[in-house]
Amino acid sequence: MLVEKYAEKMKRADTLAFVRRVMWKSLDERIRQVFDSKLESKSAINEFGGLYMSKAYDDEPIRSSKLISSQHINSTHIFTGHRLLGVSLVDRKKNTLKIASETNAQLWYSQGPSGQVMVFVAPYESDAGEIEEKELLIYKYKEPASISAVDIERHFKVFFKYCSYTSQHSANSLIHYLYRKRLMMRDFRYQSDFRAKFINVVERIAILIVGGAAVWASLYAGVKI
Secondary structure, eight states: OHHHHHHHHHHHHHHHHHHHHHTHHHHHHHHHHHHHHHHTSHHHHHHTTOEEEEEGGGSTTHHHHTOOGGGSOOEEEEEEOOEEEEEEEEETTTTEEEEEEEEOOEEEEEEOTTSOEEEEEEOOEETTBOOSOSOEEEEEESSGGGOOHHHHHHHHHHHHHHHHHHSTTTTTOHHHHHHHHHHHHHSHHHHHHHHHHHHHHHHHHHHHHHHHHHHHHHHHHHHHO
8 A cells, every 4th residue: 555655655765864873983983084184284274273172972861861973963063163353343332442363164074864974164254244154065975884084184175265255354256256156056045046147148139239239230221321
């Protein structure tokens, strides 16, 4: 019967989701290995404001619950500390000067209930200016086992580049802006916006072309007369 057929499909989906959540522990180990290898370049990492890691399991109430990775939504965040920008701003609340800074650029891995993994980056937060996007989805995987150490190295490469390109001292560069836009276009959540803007531009170009053709046609007709 139809009900048994789809009940069985849901049962299989539940089993697969459980297996994929169990896979998270090994993914976390691979992320940690790559993270630790980056910390070896201490002077370079300091330029980013330091590099830190936190996991969903570190937060209450998950930590006190004693749940294992297959029993809660998993996530792992890599984030930067503070960078001082070398210029002073007025603190309106305290009516004093403060040194402008930027902080909390992030690379993070988030697992959905079905076990799929999404990889995000987020720009520096700064009191000296804002970045248009708040977060960008850069990769999406069916399960943790699909993500190799090589993949994680690629994620870190994108992250460090994104940090450099969203720092207030370089965010206004056209090349950096275009790179961020390219990442944004790859994020499926923004694709409908870009599609609408593209259609709008095409429509405007079409109006100009049709209008220009009409002018030329009238001029040509006038010459013949």
